[in-house]
Amino acid sequence: MSLPETPSQTIGPFFAVGLIWPDGPEVVPAGTPGAVRVGGRVLDGAGEPVADALVETWQADPDGHFATGSGGFGRCATDAEGCWAVRTVKPGPLPAPDGGTEAPHLDVSVFARGLLHRLVTRIYFPDEAEANANAADPLLASIEDSQVRARLVAAADGDGLRFDIRLQGDQETPFLAI
Amino acid sequence: MSGTHPPLDFPAYRSTALRHPLRPLTPLPHRLTEVTGPLLGEGRVGELDHDLTAQHGGEPLGERIVVEGRVLEADGRPVPDTLVEVWQANAGGRYRHDGDRHPAPLDPNFSGAGRCLTDAQGRWRFVTVKPGAYPWKNHDNAWRPAHIHFSVFGRAFTQRLITQMYFPGDPLFAFDPIFQSVPEGARERLVSRLDLDVTVAEWAVGYRWDIVLAGRAATPLEDEDDDR
Numbered sequence: 552m553s554l555p556e557t558p559s560q561t562i563g564p565f566f567a568v569g570l571i572w573p574d575g576p577e578v579v580p581a582g583t584p585g586a587v588r589v590g591g592r593v594l595d596g597a598g599e600p601v602a603d604a605l606v607e608t609w610q611a612d613p614d615g616h617f618a619t620g621s622g623g624f625g626r627c628a629t630d631a632e633g634c635w636a637v638r639t640v641k642p643g644p645l646p647a648p649d650g651g652t653e654a655p656h657l658d659v660s661v662f663a664r665g666l667l668h669r670l671v672t673r674i675y676f677p678d679e680a681e682a683n684a685n686a687a688d689p690l691l692a693s694i695e696d697s698q699v700r701a702r703l704v705a706a707a708d709g710d711g712l713r714f715d716i717r718l719q720g721d722q723e724t725p726f727l728a729i
Numbered sequence: 730m731s732g733t734h735p736p737l738d739f740p741a742y743r744s745t746a747l748r749h750p751l752r753p754l755t756p757l758p759h760r761l762t763e764v765t766g767p768l769l770g771e772g773r774v775g776e777l778d779h780d781l782t783a784q785h786g787g788e789p790l791g792e793r794i795v796v797e798g799r800v801l802e803a804d805g806r807p808v809p810d811t812l813v814e815v816w817q818a819n820a821g822g823r824y825r826h827d828g829d830r831h832p833a834p835l836d837p838n839f840s841g842a843g844r845c846l847t848d849a850q851g852r853w854r855f856v857t858v859k860p861g862a863y864p865w866k867n868h869d870n871a872w873r874p875a876h877i878h879f880s881v882f883g884r885a886f887t888q889r890l891i892t893q894m895y896f897p898g899d900p901l902f903a904f905d906p907i908f909q910s911v912p913e914g915a916r917e918r919l920v921s922r923l924d925l926d927v928t929v930a931e932w933a934v935g936y937r938w939d940i941v942l943a944g945r946a947a948t949p950l951e952d953e954d955d956d957r
Contacts, residue, residue, distance in 0.1 A: 554803050556918075556941050557942070558734050558735065558916070559890060560735070560878075560892040561742075563893075564826075565818075565824040566816060566878065567826060569814050570816065570880060572773070595748050599747075609886050618768075621767050624767035645761045647760055656762065658763065660886075663748060665746075665747075690757060718748045723751060726752075726754050726755070
């Protein structure tokens with residue numbers, strides 16, 4: 552049996568009516584060892600902030616395990632400046648079926664007015680560049696252009712990590728077909 | 730996405746113009762992060778969250794309706810215990826949101842947000858009022874057909890879906906670029922149907938609408954789950 556899949560529609564401008572959780576951006580509680588703020592801005596093709604986007608993150612825990620409950624999931628709406636952020640911990644590396652290893656990463660969904668389907672991307676961690684884990688990551692390795700590849704790696708930003716999501720343009724974020 | 734989902738670039742829906750990527754998408758193989766997903770709901774669903782007519786001191790104005798359906802995988806398996814979130818305009822076509830400038834009245838007895846968890850058979854059910862059509866600024870004299878927004882997670886990151894449910898026979902379908910953005914053969918999947926088995930006699934008309942999520946590769950872990 553194969554049922555026809557339900558089509559996607561835009562989240563629209565008024566999703567805050569139903570999708571805001573006060574604890575949505577807190578993947579881990581304050582004070583968790585290793586907790587880090589990961590965030591940035593969502594910008595459109597004119598470089599203007601997208602003030603009505605919803606960013607969701609999904610990840611393994613630091614040991615590379617996926618929670619059986621609600622752990623590992625984050626959700627944050629952008630503010631008037633297009634800013635979003637979650638508080639999380641760096642996930643562990645993950646085994647890939649071909650014997651390789653995936654570098655620590657967050658899977659990200661972006662929803663917004665004007666997006667008829669979510670956009671998917673990944674956030675990698677800058678400190679993994681030194682350990683060369685990012686260089687061995689199968690997805691990163693599949694992107695030939697090093698400048699494009701680098702856009703999937705967050706930047707150290709004070710105590711946190713910065714990851715801007717550019718929906719369109721010269722510095723466009725690499726989005727992923729899922 | 731061919732055949733089912735709307736394109737990201739759809740000029741008739743003007744907001745897509747500066748928000749769709751120009752570079753081709755990079756294929757993401759489905760590995761551990763993609764075949765897993767959050768199990769949300771515990772502690773997130775209150776007793777009255779499924780009944781949008783019972784969240785205030787009085788009942789909202791408008792046509793009371795029951796909307797019911799299932800969350801399914803493409804192979805027909807139900808998705809149990811999964812969070813379903815909805816939001817909508819009130820019967821006058823107005824959202825309880827600062828950004829909604831439509832000069833229609835807010836209803837003090839209607840927030841327009843609901844949540845529930847599917848049962849063991851993947852079923853969900855909401856009691857609400859039928860949302861009104863409302864104008865928007867996409868083009869001259871643009872009106873959205875009545876709809877309820879749905880957000881579902883399924884079992885895996887790959888299955889995450891946000892969409893809109895419509896009502897049968899809406900004359901605004903032909904003029905709505907958001908509805909029309911869906912490939913022709915798939916549009917009807919967004920339209921609920923009147924169902925007298927969902928209808929509660931002398932009380933509320935019922936509509937039925939099933940949500941079918943993207944297929945998902947089986948993993949050894951899931952086979953264990955299915956044996957329970």
